[in-house]
Amino acid sequence: MKARAAALAAAAVVAVVATVTVRELSIGRDEVTLADAAAAKSDWPEAIGHARAAAEALVPGSPWPERGRQRLDAIGHDAEARGDDDTALLAYGAMRTAALATRAPGSSSDRWKAKAEEGLARVASSRKDVAALHITSESMLDALRAEEPPPTWMLTLLAASAAAMLGGLARLAWVADPRTARVAQLVAGVGLLAYAIVMLVS
Numbered sequence: 700m701k702a703r704a705a706a707l708a709a710a711a712v713v714a715v716v717a718t719v720t721v722r723e724l725s726i727g728r729d730e731v732t733l734a735d736a737a738a739a740k741s742d743w744p745e746a747i748g749h750a751r752a753a754a755e756a757l758v759p760g761s762p763w764p765e766r767g768r769q770r771l772d773a774i775g776h777d778a779e780a781r782g783d784d785d786t787a788l789l790a791y792g793a794m795r796t797a798a799l800a801t802r803a804p805g806s807s808s809d810r811w812k813a814k815a816e817e818g819l820a821r822v823a824s825s826r827k828d829v830a831a832l833h834i835t836s837e838s839m840l841d842a843l844r845a846e847e848p849p850p851t852w853m854l855t856l857l858a859a860s861a862a863a864m865l866g867g868l869a870r871l872a873w874v875a876d877p878r879t880a881r882v883a884q885l886v887a888g889v890g891l892l893a894y895a896i897v898m899l900v901s
Contacts, residue, residue, distance in 0.1 A: 720758045727756035727763025734770050743786045747774060747793050754797035754811075764801060768794055768811045775818050784822050791818035860893035 734749035753767030775790035795815035798808040 723756045723758040751793040757801040787822045
């Protein structure tokens with residue numbers, strides 16, 4: 700009975716993961732197509748919006764987030780070249796936001812975030828109204844980096860510790876075997892301790 704319930708639960712998890720993966724792949728593909736169509740009409744805000752949506756459609760192995768970021772980078776560089784600062788800032792800002800939204804261990808988000816910040820600082824510092832204030836691109840980069848969100852490892856550890864706590868407590872609630880209960884208590888305790896340490900460090 701327990702084996703059947705576990706198999707059903709595993710099948711449900713696989714079905715959900717497969718559905719989400721297919722959906723995100725479809726969104727990424729469609730958004731890149733829409734971004735290219737908008738760029739062909741020089742509708743830059745529309746192109747940036749679709750490219751950002753593609754950049755945020757992240758699933759392992761999908762090519763679309765990378766292509767969405769490439770579109771944003773190209774729009775930003777082209778806008779810089781023609782002196783369209785507003786579009787360049789919008790594109791680089793969208794690229795930075797997408798990189799922050801998709802930070803994960805092993806992803807290329809940090810590289811794209813750095814490129815976006817360099818573009819933002821470069822364009823903003825070149826504007827006449829900013830140059831008159833003697834603000835440099837280096838000081839702008841420092842300001843952007845001072846507002847860093849928590850690092851990915853910290854978010855991952857928080858999620859793992861919360862999962863350990865919940866898993867241990869759930870096991871305690873449904874299992875009466877004393878040996879299993881001790882293991883569940885240990886798992887929940889370790890999860891709580893790890894969570895507390897991360898929160899104190901941050």
